[in-house]
Amino acid sequence: MKLRWIRTTLFLSLALSCISRQSYADSVKSDLVLQGTITHAQNQTYVQVPFNIPPGVFRLTVTFQYTGKEQGTRLDLGIFDPNRFRGASGGNKSTFTISETDATPSYLPGPIIAGRWFLLIAVPNIRPNDVAHYVADVVFETKPQIESFSNGPLRNGPAWYRGDLHMHTGHSDGTCPSQTGKSVPCPVFVTAEAAMRRGLDFIAITDHNTVSHYDAMRELQPYFDTLLFIPGREITTFWGHANAFGITRFVDYRVGSPAVPDINAVARQVDRLGGIISINHPNDPTGEDCLGCGWTPNPPADLHLFSAIEAVNGGALQGPNSGVSFWERQLDDGYRIPAIGGSDNHHAAWPLNHPDSVGIPTTVVYAQNLSVSAILDGIRAGHVFIDLTGSRNRILEMTASAPGQATALMGDSLHAAPGADLQLTVHVVGCSGWLLKMSDNGQDNSALPSRIVSQGDAIAHFTWRSDGKRHWLLPQMETPQGKLEVLGNPIYVNDGDRKSIRQ
Ligand SMILES: [Zn+2]
Numbered sequence: 376m377k378l379r380w381i382r383t384t385l386f387l388s389l390a391l392s393c394i395s396r397q398s399y400a401d402s403v404k405s406d407l408v409l410q411g412t413i414t415h416a417q418n419q420t421y422v423q424v425p426f427n428i429p430p431g432v433f434r435l436t437v438t439f440q441y442t443g444k445e446q447g448t449r450l451d452l453g454i455f456d457p458n459r460f461r462g463a464s465g466g467n468k469s470t471f472t473i474s475e476t477d478a479t480p481s482y483l484p485g486p487i488i489a490g491r492w493f494l495l496i497a498v499p500n501i502r503p504n505d506v507a508h509y510v511a512d513v514v515f516e517t518k519p520q521i522e523s524f525s526n527g528p529l530r531n532g533p534a535w536y537r538g539d540l541h542m543h544t545g546h547s548d549g550t551c552p553s554q555t556g557k558s559v560p561c562p563v564f565v566t567a568e569a570a571m572r573r574g575l576d577f578i579a580i581t582d583h584n585t586v587s588h589y590d591a592m593r594e595l596q597p598y599f600d601t602l603l604f605i606p607g608r609e610i611t612t613f614w615g616h617a618n619a620f621g622i623t624r625f626v627d628y629r630v631g632s633p634a635v636p637d638i639n640a641v642a643r644q645v646d647r648l649g650g651i652i653s654i655n656h657p658n659d660p661t662g663e664d665c666l667g668c669g670w671t672p673n674p675p676a677d678l679h680l681f682s683a684i685e686a687v688n689g690g691a692l693q694g695p696n697s698g699v700s701f702w703e704r705q706l707d708d709g710y711r712i713p714a715i716g717g718s719d720n721h722h723a724a725w726p727l728n729h730p731d732s733v734g735i736p737t738t739v740v741y742a743q744n745l746s747v748s749a750i751l752d753g754i755r756a757g758h759v760f761i762d763l764t765g766s767r768n769r770i771l772e773m774t775a776s777a778p779g780q781a782t783a784l785m786g787d788s789l790h791a792a793p794g795a796d797l798q799l800t801v802h803v804v805g806c807s808g809w810l811l812k813m814s815d816n817g818q819d820n821s822a823l824p825s826r827i828v829s830q831g832d833a834i835a836h837f838t839w840r841s842d843g844k845r846h847w848l849l850p851q852m853e854t855p856q857g858k859l860e861v862l863g864n865p866i867y868v869n870d871g872d873r874k875s876i877r878q
């Protein structure tokens with residue numbers, strides 16, 4: 376009997392060492408490994424496994440595995456912090472995460488208090504003479520990083536991914552009709568369903584200043600498994616709005632208070648936490664209709680601290696409040712800062728043909744895969760165009776080539792000596808009957824004549840000669856009546872590399 380026990384133990388140990396390291400620890404290094412054995416003597420009892428959490432942890436992730444399931448062993452999971460119960464998932468989840476803002480369903484978000492916690496292992500069944508071995512890999516997040524509600528990319532491979540980067544739910548001022556038609560704070564899932572109807576690949580929900588919507592986003596992500604949820608929030612100050620993406624931790628938005636002297640202090644917080652920040656609807660007027668909506672920070676914003684400008688907001692697709700002119704002024708001033716768009720939807724139940732519905736405009740990002748970090752990398756790089764009416768298939772892409780240099784995409788930079796020729800190629804899909812309009816530093820250039828697109832899938836070539844100076848070359852699609860339909864990002868010539876606060 377004893378010999379058999381040892382053999383079983385060895386076999387189970389080997390089996391455990393295989394299962395516990397493959398799916399999780401290959402990519403994430405554990406800070407702590409809790410392991411042990413459970414025997415029949417512990418059947419129908421609760422085993423408390425203590426462990427210490429050091430100060431400075433903002434997220435705790437536990438991955439739990441055990442042997443003996445084939446023999447009917449069942450080990451159920453729960454957790455207590457030093458003061459209280461923080462959730463239990465029984466046998467229905469093998470991994471969970473808890474942070475101040477969000478937690479896997481079954482678990483409660485809240486501060487990750489330093490001190491003694493207990494992993495609770497309930498033992499509903501283990502047969503006589505059986506031994507189960509468990510391993511809990513524990514990861515403490517302490518360093519800034521891009522936060523995601525998904526463990527990996529939702530889709531692999533480089534592609535143009537379509538999304539909406541600016542939306543509000545009932546966690547701020549988003550409303551929708553209740554079951555009886557009353558206007559109520561709108562649950563997050565209604566926005567997700569609207570995005571699915573639009574055919575989007577990603578959404579950033581950007582409620583004003585709060586971080587309360589992340590728990591709902593974490594719950595919804597596994598269900599909406601083709602729609603990537605990007606953590607977002609609209610930093611809302613008395614002198615302008617700015618969207619922060621990719622982070623879940625609190626950012627102090629109280630510009631004018633001692634801790635936050637100006638908007639640049641907000642942008643630095645976002646950067647320190649690992650996220651990016653975009654200036655929102657900069658040409659909106661500020662007034663009692665929309666307090667703080669215009670971009671009037673004082674002292675002025677340091678544009679080097681911002682990763683994008685919302686050139687197209689759903690509330691101002693065209694006309695004097697459009698942010699395009701603000702964005703182009705920054706390009707003229709020498710900044711290399713990408714244009715993005717966002718619907719700023721506050722009514723997720725509006726039908727798709729409503730001019731302010733989710734996905735109008737759609738921001739389309741060329742990314743290496745469908746993950747938060749890849750989409751944000753694509754935005755940082757300016758590999759972006761904005762589809763103002765939110766189609767499912769429209770494409771506007773431009774490349775430029777020069778001898779001896781890698782092909783540039785929109786957002787990239789090339790060097791061109793005086794007299795050197797660049798070859799520009801513009802590919803458009805779904806724009807038949809519209810005008811391809813090229814501009815050079817915001818002006819017409821006879822080397823870049825406008826062209827009517829006559830096919831659903833069309834390619835245009837241009838040769839552009841450099842004068843050795845800095846230029847930004849921008850493609851956009853307009854209707855013959857001059858209405859902007861698709862806005863690209865420029866390819867920059869002789870721009871040098873954009874300064875970054877990370878340098
Ligand atoms: Zn706003």
Ligand SMILES: [Zn+2]
Binds near residue numbers: 542543609719
């Ligand atoms: Zn907004």
